[in-house]
Amino acid sequence: MPYLSRRxxxxxxxxxxETELRKEILMRLQQHSRVAWSHRMYTGLLGGHGxxxxxxxxxxxxSDIIGQLTNGQLLAIEVKTMNGGPTPEQxxxxxxxxxxxxxxxxxxxxxxxxxxxx
Numbered sequence: 001m002p003y004l005s006r007r008x009x010x011x012x013x014x015x016x017x018e019t020e021l022r023k024e025i026l027m028r029l030q031q032h033s034r035v036a037w038s039h040r041m042y043t044g045l046l047g048g049h050g051x052x053x054x055x056x057x058x059x060x061x062x063s064d065i066i067g068q069l070t071n072g073q074l075l076a077i078e079v080k081t082m083n084g085g086p087t088p089e090q091x092x093x094x095x096x097x098x099x100x101x102x103x104x105x106x107x108x109x110x111x112x113x114x115x116x117x118x
Contacts, residue, residue, distance in 0.1 A: 016081065017081065018064075018079050018080065018081055018084070021079050021080075021081065021107070021108070021109065021110075022040060022064060022065070022079045024109070024110040025065065025077065025079060025107050025109075025110050025112075025113055026038060026040060026065065027110070028110040028113045028114070029065070029067060029113060032113060032114075032117060033070075034069050034070050034071070034117055034118075035067055035068075035069060035070070035075065035117070036067070036068045036069060036070045037067055037068055038065055038066070038067030038068075038075065038077075039065070039066055039067065040064065040065055041057055041058040041062050041063065041064060041065065041066055042057045042058075060089050061087070061089030061090050061092055061093040062090075062093060063076035063077055063078045063090065063093060063094065063097075063104065064077060064078055064079040065077040065079065069103065069117070073101060073102050073103055074097055074100075074101075074102030074103070074104075075102065075103050075104075075117070076093065076094055076097045076102060076103070076104035076105075077104070077105060077106075077107050077113075078090050078094060078104075078105070078106045078107070079106075079107055079108075080106050080107070080108055081108065082108055085106075086106055094106070103116060103117060
């Protein structure tokens with residue numbers, strides 16, 4: 001039987017990792033006519049062999065993807081798997097963005113971009 005990637009299965013998003021979802025969402029944002037720019041905010045580990053240190057670009061609660069719409073609105077997207085949910089700090093940041101006229105949401109698929117950006 002030939003190899004089939006998860007991407008072609010009907011249930012891909014149910015098994016996708018946040019990294020895979022983030023890549024799909026960033027590609028969708030690049031194609032969206034209302035998105036001026038978008039950028040991934042980084043968190044990870046530097047070093048190795050027992051000396052790894054955690055680093056973050058941004059701040060506690062900052063969304064995975066930050067951007068701007070062509071009308072000037074701030075865009076904040078928290079990427080989560082089907083089973084994951086935002087931390088209280090992440091939800092507070094999304095709420096703050098929305099309260100002040102931006103668009104902030106949790107995305108579990110690239111289709112969420114089209115549903116949340118009019």
